[in-house]
Amino acid sequence: MTASGLDVPRVGLGCMSLSHAYGVSPSAAEGEAMLRGALDDGIRHLDTATLYGGGRNEELVGRALAGRRAEVYLASKGGMSIVDGVKVIDGRPQTLRSQVDVSLTRLGVDHIDLYYLHRWDKRVPIGDSVGALAEAMDAGKIGAIGLSEVSVARLREAQAVAPIAAVQNEYSLWTRNAELGMLEATRSSGVALVAFSPVARGFLAGAIAAPGDLAEKDIRRGMPRFQPEHWRANAALLPAWRALAAEAGCTPAQLALAWLLSRGEHVVPIPGTTSRAHARENLAAASLDVDPAVLARAGALIDTATVSGERYAPGPAAEVDAETFESAR
Numbered sequence: 092m093t094a095s096g097l098d099v100p101r102v103g104l105g106c107m108s109l110s111h112a113y114g115v116s117p118s119a120a121e122g123e124a125m126l127r128g129a130l131d132d133g134i135r136h137l138d139t140a141t142l143y144g145g146g147r148n149e150e151l152v153g154r155a156l157a158g159r160r161a162e163v164y165l166a167s168k169g170g171m172s173i174v175d176g177v178k179v180i181d182g183r184p185q186t187l188r189s190q191v192d193v194s195l196t197r198l199g200v201d202h203i204d205l206y207y208l209h210r211w212d213k214r215v216p217i218g219d220s221v222g223a224l225a226e227a228m229d230a231g232k233i234g235a236i237g238l239s240e241v242s243v244a245r246l247r248e249a250q251a252v253a254p255i256a257a258v259q260n261e262y263s264l265w266t267r268n269a270e271l272g273m274l275e276a277t278r279s280s281g282v283a284l285v286a287f288s289p290v291a292r293g294f295l296a297g298a299i300a301a302p303g304d305l306a307e308k309d310i311r312r313g314m315p316r317f318q319p320e321h322w323r324a325n326a327a328l329l330p331a332w333r334a335l336a337a338e339a340g341c342t343p344a345q346l347a348l349a350w351l352l353s354r355g356e357h358v359v360p361i362p363g364t365t366s367r368a369h370a371r372e373n374l375a376a377a378s379l380d381v382d383p384a385v386l387a388r389a390g391a392l393i394d395t396a397t398v399s400g401e402r403y404a405p406g407p408a409a410e411v412d413a414e415t416f417e418s419a420r
Contacts, residue, residue: 103136182212
């Protein structure tokens, strides 16, 4: 990720969990304090979205940035929002134009460095959606255009309309879909591959003792890999995983991030957390020197062949465009 005059480490901070989807969110005051502390510790890349908390996350990030805008590479997203309590994917140009303006207001800034199409609206040609974002870029409202959860085919269609700076897809040791083409497509075309959920939604950080302990509305409760029939097999991988991290002299989360960082200079993980200490721990992963042999063993231990369950249930899976192992077979 590049920003004029700003040194941006390769590990950023996904802000979603401060307002959305993962258990009980911290209070607004706690979230703001956490973000400002993370900035003090060297975090420079913040990622938010129109969707998160129905706009509250952008407002939270905006308050944390007050007086510090120049310190941050700021990313947000549009094309997916909460309307009357329901998640709606809407990539129509008029919707995106409006959402960019609302994002600027919520964030309290005059420009957003990177603005993603959060999901491809399959009812709208992606070129139409990207064209609206290109207009926003020409107007100085956004600095660059990104896409999220897209396939290589969709990336190519978008690139025919406007330059694409980043693709944000899920990528981690236990979600390897990016290796079905996107990892190479982004590398070869000079596009950043921004990896969300890089520590496997907390699994590889040892943050989940048992899925039954998750809050009632935590999104992981609906994901196959956290269901009892798959969880038992996945949890059985953790003792060897923890031992490998200890051998590497780092935390399990840091080993997961170090493996991702080794996949290419263009790979940018954005782990999410509500903890300043964990954000600091994650950032430190960018400075680790892990033996390549250990990274190779990590890749063999946690892989598509060893992980049980699909990443999404059928409903959420239908919303994304990224390559899947099922379609590749």
